Amino acid sequence: MKPTIRDVAKMAGVSISTVSRVMNAPETVVESKRLKVLDAIEELKYQPNSFARGLIYRKSFTLGLLIPDIENMYYAGMIRGMQDACIKLGYSLMICNTDRDPERLLSYIDAFHEKQVDGIVFASDMLFPEYYDKLVGCRIPFVMVSSHSDEYDIPSVEVDDEAAAYDAVKFLIELGHKQIGMLGFNDVNSIAGPPRIEGFARALKEFGLEHNLEKVKYASHRFEHAYEASHELFSEYPDTTAVFCVADEFAMGAISYLKDRNVLVPGQVSVVGFDNVRMAGMFIPKLTTIAQPIYELGYRSAEQLHELVTTGSVKVTREKMKHRLIVRESTRER
Incomplete structure (x- = not known):
């Protein structure tokens, strides 16, 4: 049977409240009693359960994560990073997949509030006013990852999507490509989509290749949709020799489409992805990517x-x- 706080108090010859103060505010307990309690905790191998720990510290030691698509390869690495940080910092992690469904997302916020999570990470989605109002109303601290808010002053951590897209397209141009297309996100609420389009356009304008600005096709966030968008792109612009894709999964869809039509990558068409998910280095050909x-x-x-x-x-x-x-x-000189 696991030892309880009562067992610790009995062995140390002190009250239960003294044991609680040793765990919560040790500086308030005289040294002689504090040492007795610590010795008893060590001898009994006592560990307060999460509920008791929460009562002591008025925290649940749990963080929540809201992600839009748990099947997306991108989020595996992100979750791993969060999990490792949580272990180091003493938290558990609760993950909820929203599918970008507003009602589901709001219900998850309510669930997090009910579970008394200490804070929420809001990933890769737009912070609509109803989301913000719900989080503020529940008084749950939150930060954004792979996203940001122009409207609200919310802590965020992300990359510079515009600059990254610019670097990808500039690389293709420097390889000698002049007929360059793009596969972008078709979600009007996408956070990363617009700045990556802007980076694509900036590189083309800088090098006098504005004729490519119209060579953009859009897809949802999945491989099969990128495959279909690739068909649209190459049917309309068959002279395209390079494609910038806003996600590695899109790049894989484009390469698969081209392979099915006996178009060589990178022999005839170069493809650049974005993210560098784990699969990017396993795919054939291995992906050049941001x-x-x-x-x-x-x-x-x-x-x-x-x-x-x-x-x-x-x-x-x-x-x-x-x-x-x-x-x-997946890329080569033209």
Whole structure:
């Protein structure tokens, strides 16, 4: 049978409240009693259960994560980073998949409130007023990862999507490509979609390739939709020799479409992805891609939320992490 706080108090010869104060505010207990309690805790191998711990510290030691698509490869690395940070910081992690459904997301916020989570990480989605009002109304601290809010002053951690897209397209141009297309997100509420379009356009304009600005096709966030968008792109613009994709899953869809039509990648068409998910280095051909520090984004968002929960603020409200271009097999000189 597991030892209880009552057992610790009995062995140390003190009251239960003294044991609680040793765990909660040890400086308020005289040294002789404090040492007796600590010796008893050590001898009995006592560990307060999470409920008791929550009563003592008035915290649940649990963080919540709201993600839009748990099947998306991108979120595996993010979750791993958050989980590792939570272990280090002493939290458990609750994950809820929203499918970008407003009613479901709001119901999850209510569930988090009921479970008394200490804070929430809001991932890769737009912060609509009803979401903000619900979170503020529940008095739950929250931060955003792979997203941000222009309307509200909410802590966030992400990469510079516009600059990253610019670097990807500039790389294709420097390889000698002049007929360049793009596969973008068709979700009007996408946070990352518009700045990646802007980066694509900035690179084209800078190098006098504005004729490519119309060569953009849109897809939802899945492989099969990118496959269909690739069909639209190459049917309408068959002279395209390079494609910038806003996600690695889109790049895989584009390459699969081209393979099915006996178009060589990178022999005839070069493809650049975005994210550097684990599969990017396993796919054939291995993907040239913009690497987000996915694990670090998750880890840092948990750290940032811990900072907000414990101090009431964060040192850096809008934190930008560095991206980098990884050149593999899916691109070559024109």
